[in-house]
Amino acid sequence: xxxxxxxxWTIAALTGLCAIAVVxxxxxxxxxxxxxxxxxxxxxxxxxxxADFVGGTQLIIYVGGILVLVVFGVMLTAQGPxxxxxxxxxxWGVAMVVGVLLLTVLVTTILRTAWSPPxxxxxxxxANSVSSVRLGEGFLGFDRVAPAAALTGIGESEQVVHATxxxxxxxxxxxxxxxxxxxxxxxxxxxxxxxxxxxxxxxLARAKRRQGAAS
Amino acid sequence: MSLxxxxxxxxxxxxxxxxxxxxxxxxxxxxxxxxxxVELVLNGANINFVAFARYNPAFEIEGQVFALFVIVMAAAxxxxxxxxxxxxxxxxxxxxxxxxxxxKG
Numbered sequence: 351x352x353x354x355x356x357x358x359w360t361i362a363a364l365t366g367l368c369a370i371a372v373v374x375x376x377x378x379x380x381x382x383x384x385x386x387x388x389x390x391x392x393x394x395x396x397x398x399x400x401a402d403f404v405g406g407t408q409l410i411i412y413v414g415g416i417l418v419l420v421v422f423g424v425m426l427t428a429q430g431p432x433x434x435x436x437x438x439x440x441x442w443g444v445a446m447v448v449g450v451l452l453l454t455v456l457v458t459t460i461l462r463t464a465w466s467p468p469x470x471x472x473x474x475x476x477a478n479s480v481s482s483v484r485l486g487e488g489f490l491g492f493d494r495v496a497p498a499a500a501l502t503g504i505g506e507s508e509q510v511v512h513a514t515x516x517x518x519x520x521x522x523x524x525x526x527x528x529x530x531x532x533x534x535x536x537x538x539x540x541x542x543x544x545x546x547x548x549x550x551x552x553x554l555a556r557a558k559r560r561q562g563a564a565s
Numbered sequence: 566m567s568l569x570x571x572x573x574x575x576x577x578x579x580x581x582x583x584x585x586x587x588x589x590x591x592x593x594x595x596x597x598x599x600x601x602x603v604e605l606v607l608n609g610a611n612i613n614f615v616a617f618a619r620y621n622p623a624f625e626i627e628g629q630v631f632a633l634f635v636i637v638m639a640a641a642x643x644x645x646x647x648x649x650x651x652x653x654x655x656x657x658x659x660x661x662x663x664x665x666x667x668x669k670g
Contacts, residue, residue, distance in 0.1 A: 358570045362578045369585040369605055378595045385601050388582070392608050395578065401615045404632045408611075411636050416604060416643045423597045423647045427660045435594045435661060442592065449588040456580035465572055465620070488626035533630045540637050551644035555651045 358398055365391030377434050382420050389413050403482035491532030575616030582609030596650045596660045600643060607639045 368387040375381050389412045396405030437445075586605030593599050611632045618628020654660050 355570050358574060362574065366578060366581045366585075369582050372601060372605060373585050373589045373592065378593075378598055381589075381593075381598055381601055385604065388605065389608065392582075392612060395575070395612060396615055399575065399615055399619050401618065401629050401632070404611075404615055404629050404636075407633055407636055411640050412604070412608075416640055419643050419647050420597060420601060420604075423600070423650055426651060427597065427654045435598075437592045437594060445588050445592045448591070449584050452587065453580065453584045456584065457577060460573055460576045460580060485626065485629055488630065533626070537630070537633070540634055544637050544641050547641035548644050551648040554645070554648040 354398065358395070361391050361394045361398065365395065376436055378424055379428070382417065382424055385420070386413065386417055389417065400481070403485050406482075489532060489534045489537060491534070572616055572620040575612055575619075579609040579612035579616070582606070582612065585609075594661050594663055596653065596662050597647075599662060600646050600650070603642065603646070604639060607635055611635050 365388055368384045368391060371384040372381050372388060375384060389408065393405045393408040393413070396402075396408055582605050586602045586607075586609060589602030589605055590599050591602075593602060614628045614632040614635065616628075617624050618626070618632070621628075650660060653665065657664060
């Protein structure tokens with residue numbers, strides 16, 4: 351437990367500092383570099399919390415994909431004055447005041463809200479985390495991880511706690527026939543959506559340049 | 566506040582990332598800097614999703630699935646936004662968002 355605390359606070363402090371550095375730095379290339387460390391730290395947080403598939407996806411898509419896009423954008427538009435574009439001091443002042451106020455509101459809200467059931471056993475037990483296997487079962491709508499009509503979870507938490515509490519190793523997952531919540535179809539739709547968007551972005555960025563070169 | 570890691574710790578980290586992203590969107594004049602701010606905001610929201618997936622049994626699948634959706638959506642958004650920024654740069658030879666004022670009333 352002490353190791354988990356130490357790891358969390360170390361990674362969280364590094365991530366937060368890198369995020370602040372993204373805001374503070376005026377050099378866009380450095381901002382992209384700090385963003386890299388922030389995204390990697392977030393992936394570390396995901397691994398620490400037991401969401402290994404989300405962490406892997408974060409590393410692959412964010413660090414491997416989006417950051418490369420951002421860096422290419424910086425390289426294609428980086429000309430002298432744009433690399434370090436200064437923000438006016440007055441804007442900094444207003445932004446800092448607004449930011450501190452917003453952070454205060456958020457932190458007070460988080461600390462004062464009584465979050466629903468503090469399941470201590472779930473917090474400290476790595477075996478209870480949702481591994482990629484159980485996430486895949488949730489995609490397919492297996493009864494063990496996706497009980498019927500648990501889409502919102504409101505009013506169903508007791509039942510869900512019971513269902514997850516009586517999970518034993520030898521039991522085969524039951525495929526719930528009616529009213530199951532499976533996320534495979536939305537996942538496929540969003541993957542096709544990503545493909546369409548990438549093709550569209552490539553077309554959008556290409557066609558204009560050809561037009562610009564012709565005129 | 567104790568040193569034990571709980572739901573609040575993750576929510577606080579998410580709030581910090583959110584505020585940093587919002588400030589980044591507000592203060593950067595470079596269009597790509599604004600895009601970086603959007604990524605920070607989405608990361609802060611994602612940390613909240615995953616933390617609730619861990620600490621609230623009712624959301625244990627949904628939180629991670631929605632986090633995945635947010636990541637994929639962020640990738641699509643980054644691609645489109647960069648295409649727009651490149652077009653703007655080709656037309657105006659600048660990436661300063663303060664110069665994008667043709668639609669100003």
